[in-house]
Amino acid sequence: MICIIALIVFGILGIFSVKYRIIAKEAFNCVFKKITLRKCDTGLDIRLKSQISGSFLKFSPRLGRIAYKYFEVFSWIFLILTLVTLYFMGLGLYNYAVYGNCNGPQGGFCIYDPLGTTKPVNTTTEGSICAIPGHSIGAVLTAPKNITITDGAYIGNPQAGVVIIEYGCYSCHYTKLAEPTVKRLIKKYGDNILYIYKDFPLRGTHETAEPATEAAHCALDQGRYWEYREYLFANQQRQFDEDLKGYAKDLGLNDTQFSECLNSGKYKSLVEQTYSEGIALGITVTPTFFINNQSLVGAKDYSEFKKIINKELGISWWEFWK
């Protein structure tokens, strides 16, 4: 039994050092002999057993005796543990290669991260969205044909081959949850992409959705959109008019101009128009993303975006590692 463990452990170490390769070879010989019901004649099993129980004996005679007596039992336990560990290691690596995260599409257990800190937020879309009342996901989406950047905020290269459009709502918890991913994408891909944010205030769901959306436009007027957006998401629980104006002041915007903009309903119709366009595309929930012609609904994991973008950009994953 111990030989199988030795084979695995020293086999892996043997990749790096000849010293261990020799032991791995012996272990292999041993395992092979045992499988064919012969005696392991390199004595590796006895050597390991003596080495290990001898070390325990140094601590206490009792420990040594237990290690010696139940060596086969311990070996079995360790073998099983090793195999289980190896299985999860392999699974994690496989998931990483295929899905870009170690948890896999179902967000399963990841051995490299037992506490689950890298686990993507519920990627089963259901529940990672805000919806127009009475709707949920599942609607047929049409990718927008004429891409306009005149109706709101965008960042990146207007000539880029990959266009990411996000239909979001500043009052929606899941739009907020998608923010780190959005930021990461912008940072990572820079001029290789064009990111456009489109208004889709869920007015039936969030009371403050519309004013918040308009306020964002007012901040854009003053060239302070991205800071304001961040502030909006950070203070998602309070987005009434007074709050919205207060945030502008906090950020040092021209508050008279901002109040005027908001009070006058300057962007009401633009927001309405964008919203209707969204409805026409079949959107019912936020956040809804389009990456060129592909849609991604809900606060999905970064890796899913990455996969689609890389494909659109024609980057294979190993090239991307560089």
Added chain:
Amino acid sequence: MNVLKVREDFPILKNGLNGKPIIYFDNACMTLRPRQVIEKMNEYYYNYPACAGRSHHKLSKMATEEFSKSRSIIRKFINAKSDKEIIFTKNTTEGINLVAKSFKFHKGDVIISTDKEHNSNLIPWQLVARQQGLRRERISTKEGFDLQHFEHVLKHAKSNSNRSFVSMVQTSNMDGTSIPLKEIVNIARKYDAVVMLDAAQGVPHKSVDVKKLDVDFLAFSGHKMLGPSGTGVLYGREELLNRLDPFITGGSTVDDTTYDGATFTQLPERYEAGLQDYAGFIGLGAAVEYLKKYIDDIHVHELKLNKIITEGLNTHVNILGPQDPKLRSGIFSFNAKNKMDHHEVALLLDSYANIMIRSGRHCVHSWFNDNKIDGSARASFYLYNTEEEAKIFVEKTKEILKMK
């Protein structure tokens, strides 16, 4: 002999292994080396690292001088008649092979050995006997050396006008027993037999006088007597050595050659083909110089240690060979009564207590096979081992045996 003072000379005993003291009980396999030997070898490499006996420059002269000085030291140590009788070899094994392959046998000659021969004194004879049609006889040592059978074999050979060649292990590396040399030689002389000793465990532990013993050949290893690794000596009576066929031939073994022939040179160079391990043999001289001071005390010292260990462990283990430690020189070969595997015992002693012993069949497979024993654990002592170490060995072995 002041053991503590002796220990001072052995770097590994002074420094330990990774700073931890070791108990080295594998002396039958190889002994440790004192600093005097190591320094002597370095002296060669530092000061006169040249070939001896061939070139005529200063370095070569220095090397030649030290090399032949070493030979004389060894000659005196075993009291051989002349330096010509001292042939440097790699080890005991080579010495025995030299004689086995080069001695001029006749078909029907009888090779007589004991039932406890080291592979080195077994296999060469198996081959030579097969190739040259010799007979082999084995003398049992089970109830002590069977002198009667021995004499019978010799007598029988002589009556058939066949010659006898006795090649025996002086002291067994497996159980430490020695053969009754005096009686054996006396009988052998009576029937004109040639006598060779595998003295690998003899010369290092007891003073050996080849003239007094009256043996014809004697092989031993330097590395079992404080000397450098891969050095050995074959002693041979000059007139017999002169009658051997060449063994390994080439450089140094001839006086002159033509395209079709060679005139072999005199002893001992005739059997020392090619350039030699000069550092090794010069180091061996230093080892013998060192050993000489203590040789008369070593055997008694080893018996004392063997007694402590035998008395401490005889209720826990089965001892190979006689119970009486006085009959087992510096060797304590054993198997646990509770059937703990001998390899396990040895490995546990090593990993738990830094005690180094050997386990297995000690190159005497034939005896183990015949006796249906798997092997044994073996502790073997030397001049630098202490009574304290023997006591620790007893104690630690008991602890380990308790694990089962």
